[in-house]
Amino acid sequence: MRTEDKSTQKNTDGLAQPILHQKGIEIQPFGTLIELPIGLDAKVRADSCESLNQLLADSVILYYLYKKHHWLVRGETFYQLHLLLDKHADEQLELVDMIAERIQKLGGIAISDPRHVAEVTRISRPPNGAEEVPAMLSRLLEAHQIVIEDARKGAELTDENGDSSTNDLLTSEVLPTNETQIWYIASHLVDTPLVRS
Structure with a gap:
């Protein structure tokens, strides 16, 4: 009589038992492309995947900066900033998903492991604790500047290379969203009196 490994035995109790602790091989290494018939050469x-992965790493960090500051903001403008920072975080998360999916549509691998993102990002690491509000907002503007630089370089590259779908993502989604968020955050750093002029 043949003995089966418990992980491959049929469940006789009628319950669906997951097969746990599975291991597998990497089926596509990071930095490689699979062939997809989308009319763009390898x-x-x-080039687009490399550019987008830098943008993706920096956008992921920007998203987490927004969440950090959303949780830790203090002071007179707490309520307004708490809501604004969360709204901006949600918008960044949408962009992160669009960028990652575009990389996959190009046949690449989107950067996704947080440790890998931390190695690649150009955005400086903030302190672990809470900062004063002006410092938090300035940090967000500095991060946005890096993301905007990534997006503009990517838009120029994809325009030259004829990758119109990636170019459209950068010019119609990434740049306008980040420019609007910069405007909102920068407006909170203008030194104007709260009640008297």
């Missing part, structure tokens, strides 16, 4: 797709 060099163009590789």
Whole structure:
């Protein structure tokens, strides 16, 4: 009589038992492309993926900065900033998803592990604790500047390479969203009296 490993035995209790602790091989290493018939050669797709992965890493960090500051903001403008920072975080998360999915549509691998993101990002690490509000907002503006630089370089590259879908994502979604968020955050750093002029 043959003995089966418990993980492959049929469940006789009628319950669905997951097969746990599975291991597998990496089926596509980071930095490689699979062939997809989308009318762009491999060099163009590789250039776009590299550019988008830098943007993705920086956008992920910007998202987490927004969440950190949303949780830790203090002071007279707490309520307004608490809501605004969360709204901006949600908008950044949407962009993160769009960027990652575009990389996949190009046949690449989107940067996704937080440790890998931390290695690649150009955004400086903030202190672990809470900062004063002006410092938090300034930190967000500095991070936005890096993301905007990534997006503009990517838009120029994809325009030159004829990758119109990636270019459209950058010019119609990433840049306008970040520019609007910069405007809102920068407006909170204008030194104007609260009640008297």
